[in-house]
Amino acid sequence: MKGKFITFEGIDGAGKSSHVEWLADWLRGQGKIVHITREPGGTPLGERLRQLLLSEPMHLETETLLMFAARREHLAQLIEPALARGEWVVCDRFTDASYAYQGGGRGLDRAKLLTLENWVHGHIQPDLTLLFDLPLEVARERIALTERSLDRFEQEKADFHHRVRLAYLERAATHPGRIQVIQADRSLEDIRKTLEEIITTNCLK
Ligand code: TMP
Numbered sequence: 066m067k068g069k070f071i072t073f074e075g076i077d078g079a080g081k082s083s084h085v086e087w088l089a090d091w092l093r094g095q096g097k098i099v100h101i102t103r104e105p106g107g108t109p110l111g112e113r114l115r116q117l118l119l120s121e122p123m124h125l126e127t128e129t130l131l132m133f134a135a136r137r138e139h140l141a142q143l144i145e146p147a148l149a150r151g152e153w154v155v156c157d158r159f160t161d162a163s164y165a166y167q168g169g170g171r172g173l174d175r176a177k178l179l180t181l182e183n184w185v186h187g188h189i190q191p192d193l194t195l196l197f198d199l200p201l202e203v204a205r206e207r208i209a210l211t212e213r214s215l216d217r218f219e220q221e222k223a224d225f226h227h228r229v230r231l232a233y234l235e236r237a238a239t240h241p242g243r244i245q246v247i248q249a250d251r252s253l254e255d256i257r258k259t260l261e262e263i264i265t266t267n268c269l270k
Contacts, residue, residue, distance in 0.1 A: 068148040069268050072159040075197030076230045077219045078204030079249045082157055088260055089155050095269065100147050103157035104135065108142045111135040119216040129167045133181045140186055161194060161236050166218065169232020170225045193267050196237050197249040201227055
């Protein structure tokens with residue numbers, strides 16, 4: 066049986082990353098072999114590109130091309146071989162993030178994103194995308210509490226993050242089967258219960 070490809074998305078501060086590990090453990094409990102990975106990153110080259118992308122000022126199209134370059138490598142080295150072996154891949158962000166951040170946040174023409182999407186993974190899409198959504202102010206408060214230094218995206222102003230959130234919600238509205246919106250300003254237990262239900266209905270039955 067082919068493995069499943071599950072992606073996590075959301076604005077910075079939505080708290081999605083803390084659920085990635087939990088979901089992978091839960092799936093392992095269901096007998097699945099699960100890889101946890103992230104974008105940008107996920108391969109040695111991708112992680113080097115990530116360092117540049119999160120710190121180095123660059124042209125918007127350079128940023129977009131590097132995101133997709135890292136993605137191409139990630140698909141080739143990790144995602145596709147794992148799925149072909151029947152294993153599961155849980156990935157913290159994927160192409161919806163490019164539509165939200167480079168498209169929504171920075172205003173890149175969607176047609177260019179579509180060209181790159183078709184080029185890099187026209188043949189493969191996530192089986193399920195969990196979009197963690199919450200009011201911008203709550204996400205901003207969470208980011209403000211972070212002790213580490215903020216990356217290039219986290220440092221952007223509130224209106225940037227507002228556009229990112231709207232673009233994510235717009236993607237969810239246009240891909241209702243694949244993208245499930247999770248209300249992220251709830252307790253950990255409530256969110257886990259929702260995740261369990263969604264995965265059981267969409268991926269295990
Ligand atoms: P992370 O903080 O969730 O690890 O993601 C790193 C940042 O990269 C996050 O602020 C969103 C951004 N990003 C994009 O702008 N475009 C993309 O395609 C991806 C995958 C991430």
